[in-house]
Amino acid sequence: MLIAVGSTNPVKYQATERVLGGCYPNAQFITVAVESGVAVQPWGDVETRRGAYNRAKAVLEATHADMGVGLEGGLQETEFGIMTCAWCVIVDSTGRMGVGGSACVQLPREVAEAVQAGAELGVAMDQWSGQHNTKQGLGAIGILTNGLLTRQEAYEPLIKLALSPFQRGQ
Numbered sequence: 001m002l003i004a005v006g007s008t009n010p011v012k013y014q015a016t017e018r019v020l021g022g023c024y025p026n027a028q029f030i031t032v033a034v035e036s037g038v039a040v041q042p043w044g045d046v047e048t049r050r051g052a053y054n055r056a057k058a059v060l061e062a063t064h065a066d067m068g069v070g071l072e073g074g075l076q077e078t079e080f081g082i083m084t085c086a087w088c089v090i091v092d093s094t095g096r097m098g099v100g101g102s103a104c105v106q107l108p109r110e111v112a113e114a115v116q117a118g119a120e121l122g123v124a125m126d127q128w129s130g131q132h133n134t135k136q137g138l139g140a141i142g143i144l145t146n147g148l149l150t151r152q153e154a155y156e157p158l159i160k161l162a163l164s165p166f167q168r169g170q
Contacts, residue, residue, distance in 0.1 A: 001027040004065035006034045006055030009136055012071045015155035020069070023163065030065070034058035036072060041120045045085055045102065048074030052089040052099075060091055067092045069162075071155055073139075075115055076104075082112035084121070084140055088158040090166070100161025103154035105141050 001024050005016045008031045017029050035058060036042070036051035055070030073086045087101035107115070114124035122135030129143050139151025 002065040003067045004059040004063040005031045006059035006070045015152045019159040042074035049087045052087040056089040056091045082107045088162040090162045098162040098165040100158040
C-alpha cells in the first residue's frame with residue numbers, strides 16, 4: 001500500500017506515518033508538495049477543511065497512491081478571540097473519504113493582532129516566541145502549551161478521526 005501525504009512539512013508527514021503506520025504496517029509513505037487551493041492562511045473551518053480536502057485529492061491524483069492524506073491548519077474567530085483549527089481529509093483510490101478535526105487553542109493578543117493584520121500564523125508565532133520555523137516544529141499549540149501538546153501530537157487524533165470510515169469498512 002502506498003500512502004501519499006499532500007505536504008512536505010515533516011510534522012504532517014510524521015503524524016501521518018505514526019498513525020497510519022500502526023494501521024497499515026506494510027505501507028510505504030511519500031510526501032508531495034501540492035496546492036491547497038485556499039489562502040496561505042486559511043480562515044474558518046470551511047476554508048481549512050477545503051484546503052485539507054484539496055490536498056488529499058491533489059496528492060492522490062499526482063501519485064496514484066492507494067490513499068491520499070491532506071492536513072490543513074487554519075484560524076477562526078470565536079467569542080473568545082482568535083483560535084487555531086485543523087482538519088484532516090483522507091481519500092482512497094476507490095473514492096472513499098474520511099474527515100477529522102479540530103485542534104483549537106486561543107492565541108495571545110499579540111499573535112491574534114498580527115494574523116488579523118495579514119501575517120501567517122507560523123510567522124507571527126516565530127516573531128512572538130523568538131523561535132524559527134515553528135510550523136515545522138512544535139507549532140503554535142506546542143509553544144502555547146509549553147510542550148504539553150506538540151503540533152504533531154495535535155494532528156494525530158485528527159488523522160485517527162478521519163480514518164473512521166476506513167476502520168468501519170464503509
